[in-house]
Amino acid sequence: MSLLTYREALKSALSEEIERDENVFILGEEVAQYNGAYKITEGLWKRFGDKRVVDTPISEAGFIGMGIGAAMLGLRPVMELMFWSFAYVAFDQIINNAGCIRYMSGGLVNLPIVIRGPANGGTNVGATHSHTPENILATNPGLKVVVPATAYDAKGLMKTAIRDNDPVLVMENTLLYGEKWEVPDGEYLIPLGVADIKRNGTDITIIAHGRAVLTSLKAAELLAAEHDINAEVVDLRSIRPLDEETILNSVRKTHRALVVEENKPFCSVGTQIAATLQENVFDELDAPVGRLSATDAPAIYSPPLEKKQLPDPQRVIAKVLQIC
């Protein structure tokens, strides 16, 4: 095991897969000579050269579409969006082309692409740069969406995403890039569609994804220390496919559930989880399912206020105390 940052873990996944498969290449803005806007691809251009690490113009619809077209002939592009917020100018390519071509061709075409980049608020860059589109992309059958919360998950999920034969959208978090976790030295893969119980507990299940998992873990420690509540924290890791079994089994054990997310509340990932719970374990619940999302407004710039817009441990604790 080594202590790696989330950034280093991603980079190691990318370099291992570039070495492993000659069809894997990186495409994106500033990914090569600039070493990556967030340094995820630092050193890769120097190591692998122009063919495997390709700088594109600022042209998201163009280069995402180009990657999809290249995948038609069997290449496996890993496309970096400097921010997932920038995907909004490429939605036709992502949703209609990456998401629907397999279906509309009656299964004749498959598109082994990865689109990756950060999708988070909390960095005071205003609403246009702070979107969390996991819900609006996961709503499209044909697309897969994963949101790793730790370096370990980031590497294992990224490698699996690159080897997957369908479009996989990987949503990272700039606030986590510099955080460190234990990561195995050898190769490992994490399957898509498998949630991870990040903390075992008995009194309530907190279901989260992305950075909200870490917020929930902090809250769980405080709940145990200060309120004698033993919370289980389930990290979804993958939004679509979704590991409902792990969520449902956990709630069958704890009989209480809170969904925590940095998504906005309307038609969010949490909405889907809440619906799943009431459909499947209604009789097991001792309290209504709680939800804590980002405050329902465009991301505010003002730094102290933006902090309050996203779930923090205190807000998680307050919600848990309402439920338990």
Add this chain to the structure above:
Amino acid sequence: METLADSYADAAINSQLTKEEKIGFLREMFRIRRFEQTSLKYYNLGKMGGFLHLYSGQEAVALGTISLLGENDHVITAYRDHGHALAVGMDPKSCMAELFGKATGCSKGKGGSMHFFAPDKNYWGGHGIVGGQTPLAAGIAFALKYKGLRGCCLCYLGDGAINQGPFHEALNLVALFKLPAIYIIENNGYSMGTSQQRSSAFRDSLAQRADAYNMAWDVFKGEDLYEVRAKTQIAIDRAYHESEPTLLEIQTYRYYGHSVADANAKKYRKPEEIEKYKTQHDPLRIWTQHLLDEAIITEAEVEELDREAKEESNAAVQFAEESPFPEEREILTDIYWEVDHQTDAAKYGRYFFNS
């Protein structure tokens, strides 16, 4: 004095054509024309849903360009895609069945008129969103270059697509990366119901916009196969030998509305205008005349080709009529490759959320 048509006929790519190949081109154009007329008839009989964008009048563009392609060349187009599909060799039965929404359709009844695909014939759709296919073509050309293959990607679009942002992004990318893509604007003069003059800002031509990307371009007429082939071959040679893209604008005309559902099809164009094209610029008439002039076909043989094409279209309809609709369970297949193939990757988690 030598006419222009003669000089195109003398172009190397044309002068080497055999009599059989030339007759074959006429056969192909009749097949496309009859397929469209037949599909219109059954669309009007309520046999198919959605939209039907007919290619009639533009046949020499698809056939002329696609007739030049080889093993590593690829084709991608927009929603007016039947002509290109037949020109690459797709089976009219499976195309007609797709229009009828049948399980035997080229996309198993899942794509419809605008979304024909045949990867085994290097035919990558069939795309419904105006201009949405243009970055994909850049990617196909990118992959050819990445793999070190000598080939090109022909990407067709209408004149209405040239004002979409992704088209310009695609032009910039293929010029910047020197990719063997050939964009072909099939300029039929109308962006749905809006004439070129009311939809596009331009000086002399639409293709001239390529100058802004330091990219080669050409404008020519799309009614004569000799001209289409001679001019397109220059772009193909550029792609093959210089790995440089080209933007072609091929002037053509569609006899029907934007789609059959185009309620104003006869309002924004004068009947005399349509009639003029049908009588003076029809690609089938022009090619037939070449073959008669060259004494390689007789009137009777022309009629026979047309009759065969009609029969083929009728047989395609019969096939479509007799084919079953897809089973209801087919709604949930062909979404994820891993799920369809029941791989290890598809073992975990829920993919579909039907309650």
